[in-house]
Every structure is written in structure tokens, then in C-alpha cells.
Amino acid sequence: MTRQAISRRTAAAVLAATALAPGLALAQAKIKVAAVYTVPFEQQWVSRIHKALKAAEARGEIEYKASENVANADYERVMREYATGGVQLVVGESFAVEAAARKVAKDFPKVSFLMGSSGKPQAPNFSVFDNYIQEPAYLTGMIAGGVTKTNKIGMVGGFPIPEVNRLMHAFMAGAKEVNPKVEFTVTFINSWFDPPKAKEAAFAMVDKGADVLYAERFGVSDAAKEKGKLAIGNVINTQDKYPDTVVASALWNMEPTIDLALKNVKDGKFKAEDYGPYSTMKHKGSELAPLGTFEKKVPTEVMAKVLAKQKDILAGKFLVKVDDSQPKSTAK
Template sequence: MSVRSVLSRRQVMTAVAALAAASTLPAQAQAKIKVAAIYTVPFEQQWVSRIHKALKAAEARGEIEYKASENVANADCERVMREYIAAGNQLIVGEVFGVEAAARKVAKDFPKISFLMGSSGKPQAPNFSVFDNFIQEPAYLSGLVAGGMTKSHKIGMVGGFPIPEVNRLMNAFMAGAKEVNPKVEFSVSFINSWFDPPKAKEATFAMIDQGADVLYAERFGVSDAAKEKGKLAIGNVINTQDKYPDTVVASALWHMEPSIDRALKLVKDGKFSAEDYGPYSMMKYKGSELAPLGTFEKKVPAEVVAKVKAREADILAGKFTVKVDDSQPKSSAK
């Protein structure tokens, strides 16, 4: 065999390999799911930050093309949704608590587009799935910690709106605190906003003035007030202890990754359908957890830490169930 024929064969094989590689490029490009998210609050807001984080992780892995809009007014949500669909997005994610009717109408108009929306409502066939932060389990565990840390037996709680998503976490927290400390009294306040740190701060100061020494920070602004007054705070949805190392004792964390990853797989496989993703926020699916005590590890009483660990193990083993109570929590402080 001549050198020339060997070279020509090599050249042919190289050319074939190059063509094969080139032919896979469009398939690889198509494999990236186009995802758009519409948020009515800033990316930094606790709840939305968890959805955004999970989608950014999928983007970093190269699985999706991700576009997102923050601070979208309720009146503009439907328009933005339709624009994203027109741009070829296959999965629309967001929260629709204030725009349920409009979002569901868009979903009906585009039955082949997948929707995964934070909602108090039910799934809508064939393509509108709902999710929620069912993190009542770590909220209850954080309540155990709070009950063991209060010296005044007064706990202040500041929430956004008294809707099921907020109420169930507050009620679970209160149940945990009461279990450890039956003497505890609660002051409950709602600021009627999802993002108004100054208003939350003001409400917290009022509770501290009434004797609260532990504050439940369902909203941003509460931990700032607690820090200023030398009181303690319990975080919600995200862990802010790095910013408040002497203030935030514990936090109930929400992880949106199990829900997002499930939705992406179903879209990719062509099997997305209307379902309730709520359970994927629970501890057994790694959708939530109690944050490490960190700077407060040696400050929380040992018997309380032991109780938290025992309850955590029982929850994961299915031996203990934290009640889902969506009713509006009431103040018990006199």
C-alpha cells in the first residue's frame, strides 16, 4: 500500500468524522430547553431567589437557555408571558398569585407550551403545573430552636400576606416553639407586601418594644431590626446567617432544584403534564432543610439541639408529620 493511499484514507476518515460531528451540532443545540421566567418581585427576594438559583444552575450545566424578567407588574404579566412564548420558549416559570386568571388563560391558548407556576390553585390540564414552598417541616424545626432561645417567652412574627404559603410556615413554626416552650406568646403582623424591608423593619421594632426577643423573619427587614436592637431572628427560605452572624439563629431553607430538575426532564422527554409539584419541596425530596446552626451551634441549649435532631430523623423516616395548617395565624400576646 502506498503512502499516498494511506494519506487519502486518513483524509477520508477525517472528513467522515468531521461530517458526523457537524451533523450532531443542530441536535445538541436543539437539546437545550428554552426557559423563560417572569417574576413580579426582584431576583433578590427570598422566594423568587430560590427559583432563579435553580434555573441558573441548570443554565450553568448547559441544559437550558434561560431568560428572566424581574419586577414585572401584575398588569404586564400576560403580555410578557405571550412575548416569551412568541420567542420560542418551551417552559414558562414564575409565580402567578396575583394573576391566576390571566396566566391560566395563556396556558389554555398554548397547550403545547409547559407552565410551572407558583400558585395556591390546582394544576390545569394539560400543561399548567403548580408548585409551592411546602417547607413547613424545617419551619417547625426552626420553631423548636426559637422556643428554646427566647428568654422573655415573647416571639414576634412578621409576614408578607396572610395566604396559605405564608400561613402554613408560621403555624408550623409556632407549633414547634410551643412544643419546647408552652409559655411562649406570639405577636403576628402582616405588612401586605412581598418586598418592603422598611415596613417589615418598622413592624419588628414595634414587637421588640412589646418585649419580643426572638423574631420570625418571613420577610426581609426583620433581621435588620433584630440586629439593631440586639435581638435574635429566625430566617425563612434562605440562609442569611453570613450577613447576621450574631442575629440569625436558624433558618428553614427552600430548595427549588428538585422541582425544576423534574420539570426540565419531563419537558425534554416530551412527557410534561399538569401536576402539583408541592411535595418536591418537602424534606424527603431534598426540597427543604433546616440550615446548620453555624455561629449558634454552641449557643442553642444541648437538649433543644438533641430534640431538633430527633424530630428531623423522624420526619425523614416518615415517623413524624408536620401538620399543614393554612389558616391565618393569630397573635396570642397579651
């Protein structure tokens, strides 16, 4: 057989194999992903998305580009630049730019969009997710109710939107279950990233008698540390930075959401759907962070109740109520 004949036969074999497995080349190619964030990478909420995408990048599954600190007025433009640049999946948080983000998705039906949103999915390609971590938030509330000495808890949030409200309500309900006498002071700083403002709000709560602070925003734990008070973390675990301050945290794990979205894109099955449930404890999308230095400081009877409640949540015997309404202060 001549060399040319061998080459032709080899080429034919390759073509036949490709025909038999058309998805092989696609499966081996890295998915191109872009993320658009309105805040810095280190901000609690965004850091969890960024972490999950960086993990996929480290595994060699994706090519990842991201823009941080994008102003609301520039959000649509940046989304369009990524969409026209050949990315297959755009990830971001569209809470303040909902209409613009959905418009971009409509203009690029072949690009997949996975966006943090209070709204519903938009066919064919706009999926939504949310930090449904109200279950561990309830558990941290139980711990807070069990460690407060003054029965006064201060709560500092960013904006009173559903994503924040539901966590605060769950936290308050958990604290009330353990300690019916507890009272709450609730303040929103109307910013997603303003640690000095959050810190000042927390100081005001301490001045009114709060000895436990719910740190929905950065800056609150700093105030607690300076005043010798306790703090409850949210979304991330900062106990390594505040070993004598942060008692417990409701931890958000975005890996289940991101990994499923990537699989769907890879398999050509991405469609408009709600990925929110993948942030629940059942899917390992959230958890009560290890207590670390406070493991033996929280009263034994309180932790027994917390662990029993956690078991009931995982077994589906207890459902944490989702209340998206704006929480109000109860302290007199």
C-alpha cells in the same frame, strides 16, 4: 466508489441513525426557559427559583431568560411574549395573577408552564409548585422556643396566603412543643418586598417584649440586629450577613422541582401536575440550614429534641400539620 457515492452513502447512514434515535437531536438541544417574577431576583422566594434555573444554565442544559419586577398588570403580556417567542417552559409565581396566567397557558397548549400557585394543576400544561417547607419551619420554631428568654416571639409576614400561613403555623407549633409558655405577635405588611415596612413592624414587636423575631420578610433581621435581638430566617440562609442575629433558617431548595420539570420537558412527558411535594425534606427540597455561629449557643437539650424530630420527619414517623388558615397573635 466515487466521491458522490460516498457522500450519498454517508447521508443515508445519518438519516438511518436519526430514524433510529429521533430524540437524539432534541436531547442534545438546550431547553428554552423563561421566568417571570413580580419582585427582584434577590427577594427570598424568587431567589431560590432563579438560583436553580441559573444552575441548570451553568450546566449547559437550558437557555434562560428572566424578567424581574413585573407589575401584576403586565404579567400576562410578558408571559405571552415569552410563549410566542419560542420558549418551551415558562416559570413564575401566579398568586396575584392566577386567572391571567391560566388563560395564557390555555392559549399555548404546546408550551409548558410551571407556576407557583395556591390552586391546582390545569390540564394539559399548567403545573403548580409551592414552598412546602413547613417541616424545617417546625424545627426552627423548636429552636426559637428554646432560645427565647421573654417567651415572646414576633412574626412578620408578607400576605396571609396559604404559602405564608402554613410556615407560620408550623413554626408556632414547633415553638410550643419546646416551650408551652411562648406567646406570638403576628403582623402582615401586605407586601412581598418592603424591607423598611417589615423593619418597622419588627421594631414594634420588640417594644412589646419580643426577643426572637420570625423573619418571613426582608427587613426583620435588620431590626433584630439593631435591637440586639435574635431572628429566625425563612427560605434562604442569611446567617453570613447576620452572624450574631440569625439563629437558624428553614431553607428552600428549588433544584429538585426545577430539575424534574426540565427532565419532563426534555423527555416530552411534561403534564399538568403538582410539584409541591418536591419541596419537602424527603426530596431534599427543604432543610434546616446549618446553625453556623449558633451551633454551640443553642442549648444542647433543645438541639437534641430538634435532631430527634428531624429524624422522625425524614422517617415518616412525624407529619407536620399543614394549616393554611391565617395565624393570629396570642400575646396579650
